[in-house]
Amino acid sequence: MKNNAKPLISVIIPVYNGEKTIRETIESVLHQTYTNLELIVINDGSRDLTLNVISSIKDSRLKIFSYQNAGVCMSRNRGIERAQGQFISFLNADDTWTPDKLEAQLKALEANPQASVAYSWVDYIDEYGEFIRHGNHIAINGDAYEQLLIQNVLENGSNPLIRRQALINTGIFNESFTLAEDWDMWLRLAKRYDFVTVPLPQVLHRASSCSVSTNILKMETACLKFIEQAYKYAPKSLQNLKRKSLASLYHYLTFKSLESPSGQKNGAIAIKFLANVIWNDLSVIIQWQTMSEALFKICMVFLLPPQQYQILKIKLKIFFSRRQKVMG
Structure with a gap:
């Protein structure tokens, strides 16, 4: 696709001590079939060689911003503040996309102007990038609120492409829901906007024994807190x-x-x-x-x-x- 002066899609990657996976993650964005994008990497106070790895990647679409450690919610919110695109997507520092992910989601939103969020299906990979299992692969077109109230259909924070204005109207990521902040954001979006599904596994979520997502008891506490809050307003x-x-x-x-x-x-x-x-x-x-x-x-x-x-x-x-x- 032809490049314009202003990037149409902004991709935001928050990263903290991600030296082992960040290159593969960034390259999965830069190798997208849709090229009219900017890639905003928020270095969240990394203490390893993350910044060195990122800085070694030469691409004019890559923009790097470093801050003191503040967590994934603040990093995503900082990325939103700097984003110039009409559409915004987020990617975790250890996840990857298939090359056609952004193009397919953008086409879905263009074909469905009433929708403000496009999401794809998720597959799970291990620390070495090997396939583990399929995700839920649930398709929702239109009102996604009820299904998202029951479960995080999008499964993680690396999935949707969102119209910028819808994201701004919905508000920032809620820092009080650490480990459930993405589910909270998708539910708030679903309360106001329609969703559309790209029925293809285009998001590869890395299940790592070292990642924050394996802290099961903290995740339980965070998700229970979120569910209580969600039903308070349901x-x-x-x-x-x-x-x-x-x-x-x-x-x-x-x-x-x-x-x-x-x-x-x-x-x-x-x-x-x-x-x-x-x-x-x-x-x-x-x-x-x-x-x-x-x-x-x-x-x-x-x-x-x-x-x-x-x-x-x-x-x-x-x-x-x-x-x-x-x-x-």
Whole structure:
């Protein structure tokens, strides 16, 4: 696509100590098929070689701004202040996009002028960029508020392309919802604007044992706080969905805890989370595949030494990855 003087899309990457992944992340933006963009990297007080890595990348579209450490919410908000594009997208420092992500989302918004947010599907990769599993792959076109109240359909902060004016009207990222700030933003957008889906897995979310997302108990606290706040302002007609939201959260946390380094502590946490799933949604009991997979992993955590459990996890990951690819 032809470049104009003013970038049409602004991409914002907040990064803190991301020397191992930031180059791959940045290159996934600079190699987009849609080229009329600016890339704003907010260096959030990194203490490793992150700034050196970023500075070594030569591209006129790349803009680097360094601040003292203030967290991902403040970094995204600082990026919004500097953005010049008519559309804005965010990318975590350890995630990547497929080359056609921005072009496909922009086309979706242009074809649906009533929508202000375009999102794609998510797949999960490991620390080495290898496929782990598919995400939820849920398609919503139009009013996304009810479904986003139940679960974060967009799954992470690296997903949507948003009309600038809609983002400004909605307000900044809420710093009181650390670890749930993206879910909060998407829900607030959905309260005012329509969404449109690009039904393709274009966002690759890195599931790393070292990333902040593995701090399961902090994530639980943050998400519970967010759910309470969300239902405080939700219509009376949707209040009955709260337990479904809690079940969805604990379903996610159950499997997230089992992706973390093994140990009986993780197994105990997973049991607690699974009990909360059942408590909030009894229908999960009849979902035998989900239940059996969770129970099997929990048993293995308790029965196997950590090293053997890690080997088993790798073998299971390869098996389920191949099965999912075959099944599409």
